Amino acid sequence: MEASLRERLQAEETRLAAFEELVKAYYPRVKRWIQGWVKDPQWAEDLTQETFLRAWEKCHTFRGEAAFSSWLYTLARRETMRALQKSRRLAWAPWPQDEEGFLYEPPAEPSLDYERFERELAATVAELSERQRTVFQAAWEEHLPYKEIAARLGLRENTVKAHLFHIRQRLWRRLRTWLGEE
Numbered sequence: 426m427e428a429s430l431r432e433r434l435q436a437e438e439t440r441l442a443a444f445e446e447l448v449k450a451y452y453p454r455v456k457r458w459i460q461g462w463v464k465d466p467q468w469a470e471d472l473t474q475e476t477f478l479r480a481w482e483k484c485h486t487f488r489g490e491a492a493f494s495s496w497l498y499t500l501a502r503r504e505t506m507r508a509l510q511k512s513r514r515l516a517w518a519p520w521p522q523d524e525e526g527f528l529y530e531p532p533a534e535p536s537l538d539y540e541r542f543e544r545e546l547a548a549t550v551a552e553l554s555e556r557q558r559t560v561f562q563a564a565w566e567e568h569l570p571y572k573e574i575a576a577r578l579g580l581r582e583n584t585v586k587a588h589l590f591h592i593r594q595r596l597w598r599r600l601r602t603w604l605g606e607e
Contacts (some may be wrong), residue, residue, distance in 0.1 A: 430493065434484045444484055448477055448495060454494075455501050457568040462505050472508055476501040494574045498566040502543060542600070553592060560588040 455476060467509035479500050486497055548564035550561060556578070564585075565575040571589075575582040 433486055434487055446518045447480070447484070447497075451494065451497050452477065453542055454567050455497055458498060458566055459501055459505050461568060463509070468508075472501070472504050480505060494566060495562075496500075504544065539585065545599055546596070549596050553595070557592055560585055561592050564589055600601055 430443055430568050433439040452473065455524065456469055456473040459472045459476070460466060463472065476497065479601070480497060483500070487493070491499075550558060553561060560574060561577060563569045563577065564571075569577070571582050571585045574580075574585045578585070580588075
């Protein structure tokens with residue numbers, strides 16, 4: 426399906442219908458993902474629309490090297506980071522707990538290099554095992570509930586929770602090191 430959708434997105438005469446199909450399939454998930462970062466439903470709606478506007482502008486350039494969902498979440502992440510940087514709001518903390526389980530709020534840092542943040546996040550995800558990456562994508566990018574992830578992957582729900590705990594720890598260690606807090 427993705428190959429045919431990609432071809433239809435690249436062809437000008439079928440682009441609109443293919444894009445509508447893409448929006449119907451991914452809009453709610455992308456919006457939930459963005460809302461996980463910004464915590465404000467209206468702002469999440471605006472950023473989701475901006476993400477899909479950017480996707481429409483760039484859909485003919487999609488090469489198919491990654492899944493559509495990965496491509497869309499990359500666009501959403503960039504839009505969200507750009508918006509957060511402009512507003513200087515850091516309500517984005519994806520997993521706001523430190524190793525001891527206390528809420529963790531990084532200090533407001535208007536000069537935070539979000540491009541580097543994305544690279545650090547991507548590098549950390551690349552170091553995960555294949556199963557952990559699959560769990561990460563389902564939880565973080567698709568915002569699926571633990572039960573649904575477990576059913577999809579044939580795992581127990583507690584195994585999914587354990588994977589996510591270890592992934593969070595790994596991400597926070599790397600990001601805190603990068604932010605100079607360790």
